[in-house]
Amino acid sequence: MYLRLQEPRNKKTAVEEQLVQEVERLKAKDQNFDLSKRLSENKIMYNVLQKEKERMEEENDLLKMENSTLLSYMGLNYDSLPYQAPTSNQGAARQIPGLVYGNPYSGIQESSAPSLLSIKKCPTCKSDFPDDLFDHTLEQHMQTLSLNCPICDKAFPAKEKQIFEDHVFCHTL
Secondary structure (H helix, E strand, O other), X not given: OHHHHHHHHHHHHHHHHXXXXXXXXXXXXXXXXXXXXXXXXXXHHHHHHHHHHHHHHHXXXXXXXXXXXXXXXXXXXXXXXXXOOOOHHHOOOOOOOOOOOOOOOOOOOOOOOOOOOOEEEOOOOOOEEEOOOOHHHHHHHHHHOEEEOOOOOOEEEHHHHHHHHHHHHHHHO
């Protein structure tokens, strides 16, 4: 008789153990589901943030182009801005902010005696020209290095061809 009473208890404890294991398995499954759901939400959030980052980078690039265009309309470029750190070749001849081609009096010698070889430099390409060269020859040389708007005669450096084309296009709008 004692065996018969113990047998249902053994079955009962076996069933209880199975139930405990099943509860643990369901808890783990539920936890996995929650983690999977969080992972899915994080992936969605990552994609949204990635697209936002790309949009912000594009907007930043557009603003940089607009800033460069506006500076070129003012006759300035990034190199002439006062807050820029000087490069190694600017150490000896410091540029004064606000002057496009530097200080016009910086080349004047202390002595009044003329130098043996006077040289003019093209402010755009830094080419050397003899001092006895006529000013209109230097002016013609400078015109070949720039693009002039056929509508308003504004001059653009040849290296800024895209800005020049955009400017001319704006006249047609």
